[in-house]
Amino acid sequence: MKSLILAIDQGTTSSRAIAFEAAPEGGLRPVEVSQIELQQHFPRSGWVEHDAAEIWSATLQTCREVIRKAGGVGRFAAIGITNQRETAVLWDATTSEPLHRAIVWQDRRTADVTARLAAARHEPEVQAATGLILDPYFSASKFAWLLDAVPGARERAAQGEVKLGTIESWLIWKLTGGASHVTDATNASRTSLMDLRTRQWRPDLAELFDVPLEALPQIRGCADHLGDCEPSLFGAALAIRGAAGDQQAALVAHGALKAGDAKITYGTGAFLVANVGTEPVASTSRLLGTLGYDANGQVAYALEGSIFSAGSAIQWLRDGLKVISESRQSEAMAQSLPDNGGVYLVPGFTGLGAPWWEPDARGTIVGLTRDSGPAHMVRAALESLAYQTRDLLDALARDGAPRLKVLKVDGGVTANAFAMQFVADICDITVERPAFQEMTALGAAKLAALGVGLIDDLEDHPVEAPAVWTPRMDASMREALLKGWRGAVRAAIIAANPDDA
Numbered sequence: 322m323k324s325l326i327l328a329i330d331q332g333t334t335s336s337r338a339i340a341f342e343a344a345p346e347g348g349l350r351p352v353e354v355s356q357i358e359l360q361q362h363f364p365r366s367g368w369v370e371h372d373a374a375e376i377w378s379a380t381l382q383t384c385r386e387v388i389r390k391a392g393g394v395g396r397f398a399a400i401g402i403t404n405q406r407e408t409a410v411l412w413d414a415t416t417s418e419p420l421h422r423a424i425v426w427q428d429r430r431t432a433d434v435t436a437r438l439a440a441a442r443h444e445p446e447v448q449a450a451t452g453l454i455l456d457p458y459f460s461a462s463k464f465a466w467l468l469d470a471v472p473g474a475r476e477r478a479a480q481g482e483v484k485l486g487t488i489e490s491w492l493i494w495k496l497t498g499g500a501s502h503v504t505d506a507t508n509a510s511r512t513s514l515m516d517l518r519t520r521q522w523r524p525d526l527a528e529l530f531d532v533p534l535e536a537l538p539q540i541r542g543c544a545d546h547l548g549d550c551e552p553s554l555f556g557a558a559l560a561i562r563g564a565a566g567d568q569q570a571a572l573v574a575h576g577a578l579k580a581g582d583a584k585i586t587y588g589t590g591a592f593l594v595a596n597v598g599t600e601p602v603a604s605t606s607r608l609l610g611t612l613g614y615d616a617n618g619q620v621a622y623a624l625e626g627s628i629f630s631a632g633s634a635i636q637w638l639r640d641g642l643k644v645i646s647e648s649r650q651s652e653a654m655a656q657s658l659p660d661n662g663g664v665y666l667v668p669g670f671t672g673l674g675a676p677w678w679e680p681d682a683r684g685t686i687v688g689l690t691r692d693s694g695p696a697h698m699v700r701a702a703l704e705s706l707a708y709q710t711r712d713l714l715d716a717l718a719r720d721g722a723p724r725l726k727v728l729k730v731d732g733g734v735t736a737n738a739f740a741m742q743f744v745a746d747i748c749d750i751t752v753e754r755p756a757f758q759e760m761t762a763l764g765a766a767k768l769a770a771l772g773v774g775l776i777d778d779l780e781d782h783p784v785e786a787p788a789v790w791t792p793r794m795d796a797s798m799r800e801a802l803l804k805g806w807r808g809a810v811r812a813a814i815i816a817a818n819p820d821d822a
């Protein structure tokens with residue numbers, strides 16, 4: 322019986338394959354996993370690249386291992402893919418070889434291009450159509466850069482001889498032996514080229530960013546039939562029945578399917594994605610409008626906000642400041658203090674993300690006294706996760722997004738109970754962490770299982786109860802702390818713009 326789904330989770334630091342099976346009590350549970358770390362290349366300051374051929378070979382190897390461990394390809398019903406978003410690949414349609422290293426989402430090399438477009442006042446039209454602000458983060462300016470960097474690529478693109486795509490598109494091309502050049506609508510929503518409402522490429526934006534439409538993949542739904550694997554790869558023509566970008570896959574995995582449902586992933590950075598319902602909401606607070614999913618006719622839009630430094634602030638305590646030797650020590654150290662002692666840390670190590678978008682801001686500590694010690698640094702770093710989350714939730718409220726009832730969380734930092742309780746207290750919201758944590762892979766598996774008919778809906782059916790934190794701070798304390806935080810953010814922004822002060 323074909324009861325397994327092969328989820329491919331292609332992330333920034335590793336590629337993973339996980340086999341999920343449909344559980345008798347509903348939902349999906351993992352049975353086998355394989356993972357390979359990836360090399361990142363930093364050829365210049367602000368540049369981040371991956372080798373797309375290495376991504377493909379790691380994907381193939383992890384898939385083969387999981388299929389073998391799970392008892393052979395005959396047990397699998399379909400493949401689902403989730404991936405690092407916005408990363409751009411250019412390849413030769415004849416040889417199926419990459420023509421340049423992939424440009425990773427973090428890469429800032431096209432900052433001048435998006436700054437020029439912003440100076441020419443193109444941001445309102447781009448934002449109205451795509452939900453996105455002008456920033457090198459998104460794929461369009463990366464695609465154009467690749468076409469200009471590879472000699473002859475623009476001419477060959479016009480002849481259909483070279484192809485562009487984000488990571489899922491590249492993997493589907495390779496898996497299908499070049500038979501499918503497709504993307505799913507969530508990944509397409511991160512390029513700056515897709516109209517959020519029609520979920521089609523916009524010729525005017527393709528022209529603005531100088532990306533030829535002929536080189537782009539076709540946009541499909543997240544649980545569509547995206548192609549069949551070349552039989553020689555795994556021994557059968559396994560169907561690819563699901564795909565979504567990593568943050569959207571996590572939204573699906575959390576079962577955040579209704580307006581007002583939201584998830585935040587606290588990893589190195591943190592990504593909040595809030596389901597806003599069946600119509601896009603235009604942000605006036607510099608949140609990103611994006612597609613939650615488009616699966617079997619069910620469409621949900623979302624607003625997204627990113628925090629650049631979340632777990633990385635804890636890494637800094639460990640590796641930079643050396644006040645802890647392991648991340649998990651931060652919990653006991655923060656709890657050793659009765660309060661923050663008036664110390665706030667704004668972790669703007671690489672600038673501040675939504676809703677501030679201050680790329681030049683840097684880390685700032687305020688409120689030091691002769692009593693401040695290492696524990697205050699630790700506590701301030703953990704508390705900053707909650708304050709930054711609150712800023713995003715306030716931005717959502719300003720944008721008129723439906724009020725959230727529960728905040729679903731995942732990611733490495735959620736192991737920290739002090740931080741999660743503080744998020745509940747400062748955001749005045751119930752925080753829920755599911756027992757199973759591989760949310761991106763689970764989301765991809767759910768989409769593929771829906772696509773192939775192994776499950777009937779995307780609802781969540783957790784086997785184990787989640788961990789729950791409920792707010793218990795009184796309102797006056799919360800307001801006083803938020804006042805202190807806002808003062809600290811103002812200090813960080815003033816320090817980044819000394820000429821305006």
Ligand code: ADP
Pocket residue numbers: 334587588589590631632633634635636648649650651652731732733734735736737
């Ligand atoms: P990513 O997917 O971005 O690599 P993960 O979800 O694996 O991130 O989370 C890793 C991050 O979680 C690291 O930055 C680490 O410092 C942080 N982290 C792990 N355990 C804890 C803990 N107990 N308390 C606070 N932070 C933690």
